[in-house]
Amino acid sequence: MDCISAKYISQKISKTRWRPVSAASLQQPEVFATGSWDNENNKVSIWSVGDRGGSTLDGDLDEEPQLLCDSQHEGDVMDLQFLDQDRLVSASSSGAVSIFKLQSDCQALSLAHVWERAHRCSCNNAPCTAIVCRSPEIVSVGEDGRVILYKADQAEVTRVIENADSSTIHAVTFLRTTEVLTVNSIGQLKMWDFRQQSDSPAQILSLTGDRMPLHCVDKHPNQQHIVATGGQDGMLCIWDVRQGNTPFSLTEAHSAEMWEVHFHPSNPNHLFTCSEDGSLLHWESTSGSDVSTLLQKGWNSRVVSQSALSLAGENDSAVSAWLAGDSSKSRLEATHMLPSQTLSVNSLDVLEQCLVCGTDGEALYIHRQVPV
Template identity: 25%
Template sequence: MNSLLAQPTARKITAISWLPPAAGTAYTDAAPRFLAGTGGKTKELVLWSTPNPDFSTGTPALADFVSKTTHASGGVQAIAPVTAELVLTASSLGFLAAYRVANDEVVLGGQARAHGDEAAPEVCTGVAVQPGGGSGRSVASCGEDGRLVLCPVDRLDAQQRVAADAGSLTSLCWPTSSQLAVATRAGQAKLFDPRALKSPSSVFYNPASHASLECISAHPSQPFLLATGSDDGCVVLWDVRNPQRPRNELFGVHAANVWQVGFDPADARRVVSCSEDGSLAVTRWDGEGGGGVHETRRLASRLNVLSVNCFDICPYTREHMLVAGSDSGNLLMAKTGAQW
């Protein structure tokens, strides 16, 4: 299936994120921008722009290169925008870093080690910014050292650390401003109250599978709904209204590790995932809890044969657009819509 537009970049793309628009330009920005982080031999943050899909028809246009900067602390593992001008990154050497985006340039603003130490660095596998507005928000990160780290957005060195698991933490998200959800390589999902990090408020796993969890995401408007992806190619939807006995539905949509999962902002009954198998999948589920998949559609390109590592869907335009990155060095793009 050749349903994705592939644009070669000669870089292994390991993280990707749309940037919020400047104040007052949502839905009218002529050229929305996104950041792609790279790993392997080339460790960079690359700024791209693309024509607003609301002002064009047909397939997405190719992305335009804007600028790039060396990622100062190893490969880019995750990107978390704070504002249109400030983004945070997680690195393969355990650092959290803040970058300023201004005048089409990306400039390092500061960094602090969050996982491991100089003698034994540990990969920082995820970073997420507390939802809400204002300057008092926190940033959370997780790592292969099993630690969950919390700090102010503007003070990356003022860290509160807790040993959240005996093994690796692979991903995290904020379902609400007062709850953190973390995925573990041991196959568990854990919920934490950031005001009381010493122990999780709930721990759950899928008894039908002992697979490692590689990613976790929260529904944009119903924070009791979570999605996880695992190393056996499955996406699991969780209803955690009763966190001690959460309900779940399991969908086998990929042939290998699911690296990222998220709800489509155009229709939150659709769950998007990307995988080591070189594809993305769009799984439509019954949002009323009626029992399962309506349809799963695979998105792929003949020009992309290696792992799709990351994706993001732009919520700042009326016609949303997906951009993804792969080990093949491709940017992969598609418009979302009813045809999904």
């Protein structure tokens, strides 16, 4: 835990996101954005952890993050995503979706465009709960159950799916270029294809008989059919969206709401989850023959292993470690990444070897040597 540095920033943190690094360079990320919630004046802030201009000899790991710039944000920051290196999209509890422009030297952040009241009910605004970006497209979802598609450089909304959901949509992710996956507060996953004109989902997956709300979703970076979701009961589910409509596996990960789940973008055998119970877990999935002792209390007992037969017929190399149904061959190890647990860890982001997370205790934690 020595490589973790913490900083108290006097605002409850709802989101933390690394600024993407250019694909060509192999450098570690240095700049990240945070969003606050539940404050009288909420902010989107940009921070740096790099030793900018300083000595790079031993890469001082204890260095505190420095605030570079910030910008007021109307309403709670419900979600935050980098569109590209210098554009940042935020979702607000006021129902607005905003694009912020970050100067290339990261010294100023300014509002570039707002879609006011993108999410609304008959008379009130409805909070926008999540966004997902795939430049230039942005998709937002909200408590009003609508799915909205925007193009970053167009002021007009591109497509609205009214009544996409009769309950609240909590999270959204892109599966393919035209397909998004949403999760809602009654435990359903819905797949939407923007090529189709109808406003009904292409597919609905759900945990049968269980109306446990789902709060987060992330897809495997390489294998688009593998999706991880986290629910209100802290359950981590791995789904194969091609296979039936029930999850491939269930793991009791946390004891309270799982707020975010992220596959490691370049090493997807690693998964990170954070939760209201104040913990941040690092999951490592390996396909090996050795049976870990961790298996007994975690993975093994909770796994609802399915359809090992149907998978066996497929090309073996395509079977991800996450879908290796035979639990005696796969193992999943979880490690706690934070020194102490009290208040909720609301958000995390991981890029290369760097991880940043933010809590309701107003603390930012940065880990710069994640073992992946």
